[in-house]
Amino acid sequence: MVREEHAQSLVELALTLPVLLLLAVLIVTLSLLGIARLATENAASEGARTLALTNDDVRATATAIAATAPLRSDLVDVRIDPSSASLRPRGSLARVVVGYRLALPFAFAGLGDVRVEGVGVRRMEFIDVP
Amino acid sequence: MCRDDRGQALALLVAALGFAAFVVGAVVETDTRLLNRLHATRAAEAAAEAAGGVAADLMLELRAEALQDHRAVDVIDAALADPLLAARAEGAARQVLASMGADLTRLTLNRRSTELSAKAEVHSRNTDGLARVGVQPP
Numbered sequence A: 001m002v003r004e005e006h007a008q009s010l011v012e013l014a015l016t017l018p019v020l021l022l023l024a025v026l027i028v029t030l031s032l033l034g035i036a037r038l039a040t041e042n043a044a045s046e047g048a049r050t051l052a053l054t055n056d057d058v059r060a061t062a063t064a065i066a067a068t069a070p071l072r073s074d075l076v077d078v079r080i081d082p083s084s085a086s087l088r089p090r091g092s093l094a095r096v097v098v099g100y101r102l103a104l105p106f107a108f109a110g111l112g113d114v115r116v117e118g119v120g121v122r123r124m125e126f127i128d129v130p
Numbered sequence B: 001m002c003r004d005d006r007g008q009a010l011a012l013l014v015a016a017l018g019f020a021a022f023v024v025g026a027v028v029e030t031d032t033r034l035l036n037r038l039h040a041t042r043a044a045e046a047a048a049e050a051a052g053g054v055a056a057d058l059m060l061e062l063r064a065e066a067l068q069d070h071r072a073v074d075v076i077d078a079a080l081a082d083p084l085l086a087a088r089a090e091g092a093a094r095q096v097l098a099s100m101g102a103d104l105t106r107l108t109l110n111r112r113s114t115e116l117s118a119k120a121e122v123h124s125r126n127t128d129g130l131a132r133v134g135v136q137p138p
Helices: A002-054 A057-067 B002-006 B008-068 B075-081 B083-100
Strands: A076-081 A093-106 A111-123 B103-112 B115-124 B127-135
Touching: A002 A057, A002 A076, A002 A093, A002 A111, A002 B008, A057 A076, A057 A093, A093 B083, A111 B008, A111 B083, B008 B075, B008 B083, B008 B103, B008 B115, B008 B127, B075 B083, B075 B103, B075 B115, B083 B103, B083 B115
Parallel strands: none
Antiparallel strands: A076 A093, A093 A111, B103 B115, B115 B127
């Protein structure tokens, strides 16, 4: 009788533990996703602001990437629209899109990565003084 | 007693599932609220900066005209007296906000000490945002 109970406990543990672990992973993943969404949104806004003030793609990109902390910078990509500085005169709108590839621990289920994007828009303030 | 023990794992699992559902819901809700708040604040900043940029352009024009005519002028008062400033600033703010999916609730332009203040109140994703910028005269 005692052996049967031990075996039953083991079976119950084997059944419940994976579910509990999956839930824990889900909660952690959702939290990471939330952090990534906040960081990319904030970074895009900071990048757009730098772009509006300097019209410098390199500085805007560097600012955006720096603002994505604590995300991994090698997984961050920055897109600027319009892509050419000459197409962004004072008063026009500039858009900075910061993307982040968040690796999910569900690759076994065909859910490898998810892409998170933040968008920042600013009116160009830069004046090109010769 | 043995039979009572048999349902323990199931009860624990149900309780854990319920708790996990609550935690997941709370995480998603908090994340969405924080993101909406951030978006509304950033939209308000963009709107206030756009309006401030328009005001700065006008103040530059007024300063250039005054220098050409060799007369002294308080460009902040002169800019605020311009009937087109409010409409232009609001247009610029609305243009930025439209591309961010936000609406302008109110734009206030006034003098604050030695600068022209542009305060934007916006509504985005069921959240209110507020930002102010100060524009120094040229």
